[in-house]
Amino acid sequence: MGLQWFPGHMHKALKEIKESLDQVDILIEVLDARIPYSSENPEIAKIRGDKPCLKVLNKYDLADPKLTADWQAHLETERSVQTLTTASNNPGNSKQIINIVRSICAKKNASVKSIKAMITGIPNVGKSTLINILADRIVAKTGNEPAVTKSQQRVNLGDGIILFDTPGVLWPKLENPNSIYRLAALGAVKNTAMEFDDVGFYAADYLIKAYPEVMTERFKLEELPSTELAFLEAAAKTRGALMAGGRVNLHKICEVLLTELQAGKLGQITFETPGMVNIEKKQMEDAAAKKIADKQKRKQRFKDGSLTPDKKDRKEKRTEKREAQSKRMKKDRK
Known part of the structure; x- marks a missing residue:
């Protein structure tokens, strides 16, 4: 399957996220509630470390409620992770993000005037709409197609919170x-x-x-x-x-x-479950292990050479002859 998956501007955006992450106190990762695993950027997980993370399951009004609850429980087993469901038709619920960020960062040094939060998410997950709700004004461009936001910006949400807005970023290699x-x-x-x-x-x-x-x-x-x-x-x-x-x-x-x-006309649909994802992860692990094993076999075959029985017999005789010659030379030197 051919796919232009990781355009150049996304490579640049991911690099900027890595460079800015040390400056922030908390990471807000916006996921699509219908595909919480597939919309979770593994590159972010690699660089986040132990930094507190609020995973926002956006568009929950389009997702299966039972499976959304299952996903929240599953995600919160990760270290330093809390979850929240949001939707563009429920701005009051989205506003809870500010209170949760304050709560998570309550132990921040009081001498520091503001909390710095970074918000990330894949294209078309609803991140820009969510930022506009939090800011009570239009600060982020929105659209019905992926990759509307092109560059990083800082948004003052007031009440001592600075938000680092980042472009929607995919990742270089899709494993699943x-x-x-x-x-x-x-x-x-x-x-x-x-x-x-x-x-x-x-x-x-x-x-x-x-x-x-x-x-x-x-x-x-x-x-x-x-x-x-x-x-x-x-x-x-x-x-x-x-x-x-x-x-x-x-x-x-x-x-x-x-x-x-x-458009959500099919009702509340979720495209993956924690159980499905666990099975798929196991399949990927098995495939990766097989790939390594096959590579080692190819190396060994290359080392041994592609030998027919008669070639193998001649090679063994040549080896024996060289070993015998080496023994004679050692004996003569004595």
């Missing part, structure tokens, strides 16, 4: 292949970066298994098909996503599915 599909399905990656149909098929496969009743009702189906292709074909007929001659337009129905998913 499922995460890229989840990110693309929910709009964190531009549509031009991936094959639209591939993402639509991935989303359909997950949704008919995890939310069968929702999909049956939303697409007005008498019976839910068991495969993503059959579902998309059936949904295309109820939505009029057809070409000449009544043929199914798979690209069009994938577009409909993803547009409605991103």
Whole structure:
């Protein structure tokens, strides 16, 4: 799967985050409540160390409430981490961030006048909208597509809190292949970066298994098909996503599915669970271990050489001959 995943401006932004992190007292990481794991930047986790972190599960109004609670419990097992749910339609809840930041930083030296907080998040996670709510004014540009914020800025929230706003940043290497599909399905990656149909098929496969009743009702189906292709074909007929001659337009129905998913029209949907992620992490660990083992085997084969039985026999005879010659030379020197 080809993907322009880590543009140059993101490399620059990640470098700036690393350089500024020592200056702040607390990190606020905004996640998408529908994909808390896939929207969590592993590069941030590497450089954060023990610095206090508030993980904000934004867009919780679009996520499955039960799974959001499961994710909060899971995330708070991490050291120095607290969580909070927010949504753009509930600014009062978002305002709690200020009180939580003050509470976490209560032990800060009283001689220091202000608390410095850094806010990070992947593209299109709702970070800029959240900043505008906290500041009570428009200080961050918002948009319906990824990577609107391009450079770092500082925002005075008042009441002794300075906020370091950073551009939406992805990471150089994606380890989990499922995460890229989840990110693309929910709009964190531009549509031009991936094959639209591939993402639509991935989303359909997950949704008919995890939310069968929702999909049956939303697409007005008498019976839910068991495969993503059959579902998309059936949904295309109820939505009029057809070409000449009544043929199914798979690209069009994938577009409909993803547009409605991103707009929240399918209801409260979460695309991953802690249990799923634990399994995927184990699979990645096994794949990494296999890759290392295969590399070692290739090195050993290269060292031994690609030998047929007769070549191996001749090599052994040459080795024996050299060893015998070496013994004779040692004997002669004596």
